[in-house]
Amino acid sequence: MSPNMVADRPSKLGWLSALPPAALALAFLACLPTIAGGEAIRIAYDWVPSLGIRISFLLDGLSLTFALLISGIGAFVALYSSVYLAGHLHLGRFFFYLFFFMAAMLGLVLADNVITLFVFWELTTVASYLLIGFDHASAKARRSALQALLVTGAGGLALLAGLILLGFAAGSFELSVILTQGDLIRADALYLPILVLVLLGAFTKSAQVPFHFWLPNAMAAPTPVSAYLHSATMVKAGIYLLARMHPALSGTEVWIWSLTIFGAVTAVTASVLALRQTDLKLALAYTTVMALGTLTMFLGSEASVAVAAAVTFLMVHSFYKAALFMVVGIIDYRTGTREVAQLRGLAGVMPVTAVAAAAAALSMAGFPPFLGFIGKELKYEGALAIASEPMFVAGAAVLANALMVAVAGIVALRPFYGARLVTPKAPKEAPVRLWIGPLVLAALGLTFGLTPSLIADNLVQPAVTAILGRPEAVKLALWHGINLPLLLSVVTFALGLSVYFFHQPLRRILISLEARLPTTGDRTWDGLLTGLKALAAAQTRLLQSGILRRYLFVVFASLALAVGTTLIVTDAWRFSFAWSDLMLKHWAVVALIAAGAMMTAVVNSRLAAICALGVVGVGVAMLFVMFGAPDVAITQLLVETLVVVLVAVAMLRLPDLRRDPAPGFRGLDAVLALCVGAAVSATLLAVVAGPMDRSITTYFEGASVPEAFGHNIVNVILVDFRALDTFGEVAVVVVAALGAYALIRGTRRTREKSGGRP
Template identity: 40%
Template sequence: MLIAILTGFIFAILLFFGGKRLVINKLALLPTLIPLGLFIYFIRFIGDISNQNFIYKTYEWIPSLGVNLSFTLDGLSLLFTLLITGIGTLVFAYTSSYLKGHPYLDRFYAYLSVFMAAMLGLVLSDNLISIFVFWELTSISSFFLIGFNNDSEASRKSALTALGITGVGGLLLLAGGLVLGNISGSFSIAEMLGQKDLIQGHEHYILAACLIFGAAFTKSAQFPFHFWLPGAMKAPTPVSTYLHSATMVKAGIYLLFRLSPLMGDTQFWNTTLMIVGGITMLYAAFHSIFRTDMKGILAYTTISALGILVFLIGLGTQESYLAAGVFIIVHALYKATFFMMTGVVDHQAKTRNVTELAGLRKVMLPVAIAGILAAISNAGIPPSVGFVGKDLIYEGTFHFEHSAILLTILAVLTNVFISYAGYVAGIKPFVGKLPEKFEKVKFPSIFLWLPPVLLGSLGFIFGLFPVLIQDALVKPILWSIGQDAAEVHLKLWHGFTPILGLSALTIGAGILLYFLLKPSQKLEHSITRFEKISPKSIMEGVNTVFMMFSAFWTRTFQNGYLRNYVSTIILFLIMLMGFTLIGGTTYHIDYASFAKLTIYEIVILFVLVFAIGLIVFAKSRLAAVVATGIMGYSICLLFVFYSAPDLAMTQFAIDTLTVILFVLVLYRLPKYLKLSDFKVRIRDGVLSIAFGALITILALEVLAQPVNSEISDFYAKNSYLLAHGKNVVNVILVDFRGADTMVEISVLAISAIGVFGLLKLRLKSVERYQK
């Protein structure tokens, strides 16, 4: 399984090196072989999974931290891998024609491949930390895909919004995983399942659940985090098809499904999911009936469908889990069909406005067939699999033990609105008289109309023969979350029951609404008037306030003046250490040690004070630099007096190099310094003296403490044995603290390169005055 996951990443790297040569002209279909091969690979496991022979693989990664690449292929993960690779195959083929001739087609395929690999890693991982890693990779790759048309400001803004919302969710997922790992002692979900009672009885259970909710709700566009999804429709249609209908937006659903056996069956978990899912599904479905852009309609119905899934998981019964599992399949098929169909219409007719579109069946009949098939499945009209899915949803709500009537009414209203939106997006553009401006619309390529027709047809094949998915996919889903699936039998016809009446009511109300409510700009404007109080506007308002605060903070504390940075840091340290002094900490300073000062030390002390005074009051830059060198050389003498000639030589070399660098940098500047205002100098002087006094007190306190030679003894005993060096100091610098020394050398090297660049910089007279 690890190789299967890495395949997408490897192919993306090949595209990086191979570039356009791998996807030009007839080779544009070549990338389709990657998801197709993976689909064939995973479909081979259907037999084993349907017999409950789940597959587990573990690869060591960071075993010391309990983080391994553990993969599980069970019913739930198999379903998602088949959706990712199966729909991915059609999306790759669709892309070859949709973006034919695009200068960055190779880059687009690379992003898609990375996303596919990340999604496979996410749904196959058993370790919460590795899930987080792949979770973030999906967010990053989706950022590049949403913002693929980077010359568009709207695309860039949408990509940033999506990355911001889902990025916060990723952070919450990491925090939730750490909390659960801390409670259970393991990051493996399989191992956590054996400690369900411990986790649910722990005081941090609510915190862990809230963090998981935050991750799932942001990724799967639940209210009030839903607004990033309609904005993401600025992406090319293959992105909307792949990410925003079948795969990425269902990552949160997958997470909730996977963790329900561990964290479910509690009032907090189930009630939260029911409330959030219920609000989302009705809110988004209602909004969808006001939209006129086909992608906008599909975006809001997608949000509503995700709300339905969260709502069903929240019900927490076998019937609701069954309904959720089937609905994942149903929604992926018809929504991917919808998006592909919309892409063809936009690609050929150059518009997605349903108020302008009509009669397109005359110029693109296969696309019209795909749209009609998707609309029928979306509305739950027999013999589509959508009918089976809608029936199961009503079974879950109608038989729920609490507020069954209210929950069923909410589900019916939601499905009526979704049905209407499906008719508008999937049927209206193709019926009626063909406008004159669309008469010359060209018939689309086979790679544009065949994928949506195939997906739409599968919706009817699975509806007529639901046994095809019953044993292969649906039952294993229930087994993977610990549910009994022995009595599960998917049927198109269950006889005359109240559930059939609810389905008939939904179909009839949806059709009636379609004929009574005509989409228009006026209707859309009626809902956009409330945009100011929408979650998006509120979030943007919060973002504006944050930006204002950030601007204030930057102007005040990070304004580019080094003196301000240093002053702020020193002031904070003075306050921190001063608070410690005021707090009553007793200091033990050995004042008697002052009498042991030698004449050499006193002379050097006076030299240092003189050099400091020279630096403070010098008016020449060169004099200040020379005084700095005097301070460094004085410290070198102290090292010599204390029998540390190697440190003295090191200090001598560093100070010499520093003085030379300063001279090289400053020699082009004016010769004399313009000193700051007298008040500013007084302020800086007081700040410096206070800080120096605190450091002196701390140094004297350290000197008064009993000497602990444990570390020194360790280095003395092991320097030769472990590092084969007789000079203890050198061994510490090169071996025991080698990484630190390497960083210090790197800093010096970077500084030298920067100075060299400044010395070699030769600007034209015009460039010197350009901002």
């Protein structure tokens, strides 16, 4: 038991914990007739009008389906958590995280603006990180939470770039507008970058190969979290994104083959890995990855039956997977173990849980008359309707579903039947708040299987219409006659049952093969993190050496390289300048500035160096006078005088400046100084030689008198148009003056205490 748990302390929340999500579910159910009638509900508010960003929400067939799953299953998970985590010291924090995630997920599926969608997308990432790492005392939970955060967060950054490009290509950030611009977007030069970036976001969130490893590791979270985030909601955010973007991005060869290949490989790989697991919860996690791969594979198609199969399977999977996760949690809660080898014969002492498990497992395996059977038949029909590669998709679906039949038997039937085994805790039936959720969800799978028209007309058809962007008629039936999908179902059952009976030797073979693999996704991730840390350490040793001279050298070298490269690449260094316009007085001032700079670099006395630097400032002030800016020249002289006096006083307390004994070091500094000076000078000359943009000058000339009542434009700019900027500069000067005063005063006091000795 976790150190944060207090045994047998009942939760005070009880049934009240399910009220908020249940109320939301009822509110969404009230919208069902409107959405089923072909209408959509949209609410919008201006957020950043100057950027065209609005907080807008859209409720159509697709978003309503997800909203009902999120709120409905969320109600059962909240009720389940009130018992499963009863007595936990941080139960209140858990419910805050859970409802925070629920709100973020609802915002994601209801968002009608891509920027709003991204904000909620990232909120789900943060909330899932908090939930996965809820048991913060566990190193495994912390590692899994960080892994989920980094993988999905990196995908989120790619998604943000893709959504911004999508908004530019469509001319709007509103999804309701973007989804009507499919032909325009697909013809745009940005289509391929948009597609790649959006797919990266979706694939990382929904754990497609090669990003599949983070989701099973996320099973370190408490079982209610697994039942909610990683079966019914969070991991399906990527599936929602693919479905939502279908009208705008689908129909191209890149879309079709990307989703088909990644989905098929993910489905088959995850099914095989599920068979290898001995932990019931981990096996279910891999079947979730299989379901996500299947959904991705079918969303790659344009065929309405394939999309209908995806929507139906989305609902089927949500019902049985949430139920089975909660069943596994009950088994662990009552027996103290989730290892399949230690569990047999629990049906006699846990009859209600056994019924819920059996019903959910039969739906997962696709047996009639459950909704899972209809979903599987529809998947086969949709696979055969995919024009690009029907046999490839159908073969992948058959293999994955057959392995799911075997895993369903291992996870949900084997622990309850056969001779009883001794478990760490004496098993007994769970309280009603634990088994009511899985029982109701399993019963829904049976109810909708017997009466599929309940969801066909009200949920599946509106969702398919929203995904395809055109009206589609969808019919679900338990019996379609003897046809090829039925024959594929028979093959699936036969193959699945064969695997189930021989799953133990097959598991040993898979374990042996996995041990011989050079790497796995999880080990590769650890290697990447280790390499990243090593790179960071090497970079820190190189750049953060603690030597100020090296820091300055790197900064100025980077400046010279960046500016010089820009000038060369843009061909801006090829400028012409009227050198003949320069008069003798100008050259005299330039010579004065050059002499001051040279003296600053070569003298050994700090006082002489600062005075020479003051000569440079005086020369700059003289240039201001020559070119008609006496007020700026006065400011320059005052600043230079102040700097020379203050720094000179401070430097009197420093030791003598001696030559650096390192040979050749000063020469390297000189080269760097020449490069920086050349780059900056060339930039200034290029700017001066180019055409002058007088738009800002014209504005200030016309606005100074009528708006600010001042004829001195420079003063007006400083005091009126840039008042806050000037206030900030004054504050900096005041702080610098206070620092100088403290420095001088501290020096005087030190001398007084030392008897006047330096």
